[in-house]
Amino acid sequence: MPNERKGKxxxxxxxxxxxxxxxxxxxxAGPGLSVDRIVRAAIEIADVVGIDALTMxxxxxxxxxxxxxVYTYVPGKAELLNVMVDTLYGEMTRPAEVPGGWxxxxxxxxxxxxKLYRAHPWLLRAETSxxxxxxxxxxxxxxELGAVADIGxxxxxxxxxxxxxxxxxxxxxxxxxxxxxxxRETGMTDGQWWQSHAPWLERFVxxxxxxxxxxxxxxxxxxxxxxxxxxxxFEFGLQRVxxxxxxxxxxxxxxxxxxxxxxxxxG
Amino acid sequence: MPNERKGKxxxxxxxxxxxxxxxxxxxxAGPGLSVDRIVRAAIEIADVVGIDALTMxxxxxxxxxxxxxVYTYVPGKAELLNVMVDTLYGEMTRPAEVPGGWxxxxxxxxxxxxKLYRAHPWLLRAETSxxxxxxxxxxxxxxELGAVADIGxxxxxxxxxxxxxxxxxxxxxxxxxxxxxxxRETGMTDGQWWQSHAPWLERFVxxxxxxxxxxxxxxxxxxxxxxxxxxxxFEFGLQRVxxxxxxxxxxxxxxxxxxxxxxxxxG
DNA sequence: CAATCAGCCCGTACGCGGTACGGTATGTTC
DNA sequence: GAACATACCGTACCGCGTACGGGCTGATTG
Numbered sequence: 008m009p010n011e012r013k014g015k016x017x018x019x020x021x022x023x024x025x026x027x028x029x030x031x032x033x034x035x036a037g038p039g040l041s042v043d044r045i046v047r048a049a050i051e052i053a054d055v056v057g058i059d060a061l062t063m064x065x066x067x068x069x070x071x072x073x074x075x076x077v078y079t080y081v082p083g084k085a086e087l088l089n090v091m092v093d094t095l096y097g098e099m100t101r102p103a104e105v106p107g108g109w110x111x112x113x114x115x116x117x118x119x120x121x122k123l124y125r126a127h128p129w130l131l132r133a134e135t136s137x138x139x140x141x142x143x144x145x146x147x148x149x150x151e152l153g154a155v156a157d158i159g160x161x162x163x164x165x166x167x168x169x170x171x172x173x174x175x176x177x178x179x180x181x182x183x184x185x186x187x188x189x190x191r192e193t194g195m196t197d198g199q200w201w202q203s204h205a206p207w208l209e210r211f212v213x214x215x216x217x218x219x220x221x222x223x224x225x226x227x228x229x230x231x232x233x234x235x236x237x238x239x240x241f242e243f244g245l246q247r248v249x250x251x252x253x254x255x256x257x258x259x260x261x262x263x264x265x266x267x268x269x270x271x272x273x274g
Numbered sequence: 275m276p277n278e279r280k281g282k283x284x285x286x287x288x289x290x291x292x293x294x295x296x297x298x299x300x301x302x303a304g305p306g307l308s309v310d311r312i313v314r315a316a317i318e319i320a321d322v323v324g325i326d327a328l329t330m331x332x333x334x335x336x337x338x339x340x341x342x343x344v345y346t347y348v349p350g351k352a353e354l355l356n357v358m359v360d361t362l363y364g365e366m367t368r369p370a371e372v373p374g375g376w377x378x379x380x381x382x383x384x385x386x387x388x389k390l391y392r393a394h395p396w397l398l399r400a401e402t403s404x405x406x407x408x409x410x411x412x413x414x415x416x417x418e419l420g421a422v423a424d425i426g427x428x429x430x431x432x433x434x435x436x437x438x439x440x441x442x443x444x445x446x447x448x449x450x451x452x453x454x455x456x457x458r459e460t461g462m463t464d465g466q467w468w469q470s471h472a473p474w475l476e477r478f479v480x481x482x483x484x485x486x487x488x489x490x491x492x493x494x495x496x497x498x499x500x501x502x503x504x505x506x507x508f509e510f511g512l513q514r515v516x517x518x519x520x521x522x523x524x525x526x527x528x529x530x531x532x533x534x535x536x537x538x539x540x541g
Numbered sequence: 542c543a544a545t546c547a548g549c550c551c552g553t554a555c556g557c558g559g560t561a562c563g564g565t566a567t568g569t570t571c
Numbered sequence: 572g573a574a575c576a577t578a579c580c581g582t583a584c585c586g587c588g589t590a591c592g593g594g595c596t597g598a599t600t601g
Contacts, residue, residue: 018460040578040579062557062558062559063558063559063560064558064559067580072579072580073579073580073581074559074560074580074581075560075561075562075579075580075581075582076578076579076580078560078561078580079577079578079579079580080578083559083560084558084559084560131402132402135398135399135402135448136452136455137452137453137455137456140471140475145475145484145487146484148484148487149483149484149485149486149487152486152487152490153486156486161493162490162493163490163493163502163506164510165490166490166493166507167506167507167510167511168514170445170449170507170511171442171445171507171510171511171514171515173445174441174442174444174445174446174449174511175438175441175442175445177441177445178437178438178442178444178445179441181402182437185403185404186404188403188404189404204407208407208412216416217412217413217415217416218416219416219419219420219423220412220415220416220419222429223419223429223430223432223433224415226428226429226430226433235430239430239434240433240434240437240438243431243434243438244434244437244438244441246518247435247438247515247518247519247521247522248438248514248515248518249518250517250518250521250522251513251514251515251516251517251518251519251521252514252518254514254517254518254521255514255517307549307550329586329587329588330587330588330589331586331588334551339550339551340550340551341551341552341588341589342550342551342552342553342589342590342591343549343550343551345551345588345589345590346548346549346550346551347549350588350589351587351588351589
């Protein structure tokens with residue numbers, strides 16, 4: 008049972024639905040299905056039972072209609088997933104002003120994205136391939152680019168920074184989810200798991216073959232509750248990334264003139 | 275058709291296969307199936323037709339055996355995927371000495387991982403959830419931790435740095451794959467695609483609503499062939515991450531004493 | 542040697558998933 | 572009221588993972 012975002016989806020059809028290219032016909036009777044109702048139901052199902060259990064039959068059931076009725080509004084499951092994802096993007100908050108300069112703005116973007124993944128973990132699995140350009144993705148992209156605009160980076164660099172930050176958020180969210188799943192399934196924390204398996208592993212590996220791995224792996228157990236955990240990894244990584252970006256930004260500012268702190272040339 | 279790494283896999287059974295806890299019985303006749311033969315066949319299939327088309331029937335067919343014969347050696351598809359992933363980890367080269375300090379070592383780790391994703395793009399989709407602790411994953415982890423050992427970071431930080439770097443590599447590999455897929459499907463580059471869709475998009479959005487997005491999006495088209503592309507994003511992001519790590523490393527070195535460049539305290 | 546057994550191999554069948562297809566009913570338009 | 576478009580959906584098909592039970596074959600034991 009391979010993946011979401013299947014191979015063959017018609018891009019045009021997909022875009023048409025994303026952008027709602029179709030005036031709502033005013034038919035009164037019937038359950039009154041619509042793309043929005045379907046998408047909302049699907050999101051709710053995915054939130055509750057996970058994306059694995061999201062089936063067309065279940066969606067239609069939740070809506071009180073026949074399975075095939077859904078296909079009147081949505082060409083297929085892949086397109087439905089696309090719209091679900093874009094819908095989520097549309098629900099993110101995007102404050103116009105964030106005090107504190109590019110670093111604060113970018114941090115805010117990162118946290119907002121993390122929040123989204125936390126609220127809808129299935130998003131991590133629905134986003135596996137190139138996102139289809141929906142209205143909300145476009146708005147999101149435009150907004151988030153704003154965080155790193157006018158600080159001396161050119162367009163390509165701005166995109167690269169954003170991609171880097173969002174990639175980190177996604178990785179961290181995935182890691183956090185993995186840890187949470189593990190804890191839920193085994194009742195052990197990540198570190199406890201390592202510690203409990205260390206002796207087992209040594210039975211197969213010449214004792215002490217992987218000293219660093221086992222020390223670091225079980226260090227988590229000792230540190231747990233203090234400085235360790237997925238949140239730590241997220242924060243640490245985010246600060247590292249921002250530190251790295253700051254290096255370039257500082258370089259550009261210097262090149263544009265020591266006294267400038269405002270907008271540099273845009274590319 | 276949801277995901278790989280399905281919900282219920284017995285961890286013990288999975289570990290047993292990963293670590294090959296079973297002496298090979300010496301039966302002469304028959305096709306002579308084995309976990310290794312199965313895994314090799316499965317990897318080859320995934321390399322050629324992709325992970326979506328990797329089915330147990332196809333694997334068995336490639337091996338010239340009945341479908342259910344595979345299940346004599348592998349409890350299920352999820353476990354097979356686990357072993358496939360661990361097998362790939364085992365094929366990575368891990369030079370003992372890399373000249374140039376932690377930064378060069380970490381870069382080398384990143385590039386080695388990128389190479390792996392390039393060679394087996396399906397790995398991006400097979401790794402979706404927490405990796406099961408196979409022997410080669412353990413070796414990989416141990417080796418890669420070595421890149422950032424003894425530079426003043428504590429254990430948790432070492433793990434976090436490694437996670438950050440590998441996360442970036444994975445994101446970049448995914449992006450590169452997306453772009454490649456898009457080009458293959460549409461015959462257009464990423465930038466060309468943006469440029470060709472810009473007018474279409476403006477028909478739905480009040481013209482100029484997303485100025486930054488469209489400018490940056492199509493900037494790729496102009497820059498293409500020069501400085502842009504997935505490789506650029508990978509390199510740029512990697513350098514940013516390493517710059518960010520360097521900041522902490524420098525701080526720790528300073529704290530440990532201005533003259534020290536060797537190992538700092540490990541905890 | 543025969544009897545027994547353990548492991549390997551696999552045909553069949555089940556349940557579940559997405560969805561093609563063809564129909565029916567309900568509302569709109571003239 | 573006729574003609575038509577649209578919304579809805581029952582049935583059926585194909586492909587998937589895999590449970591189950593049975594047959595085969597070489598190894599083991601007396």
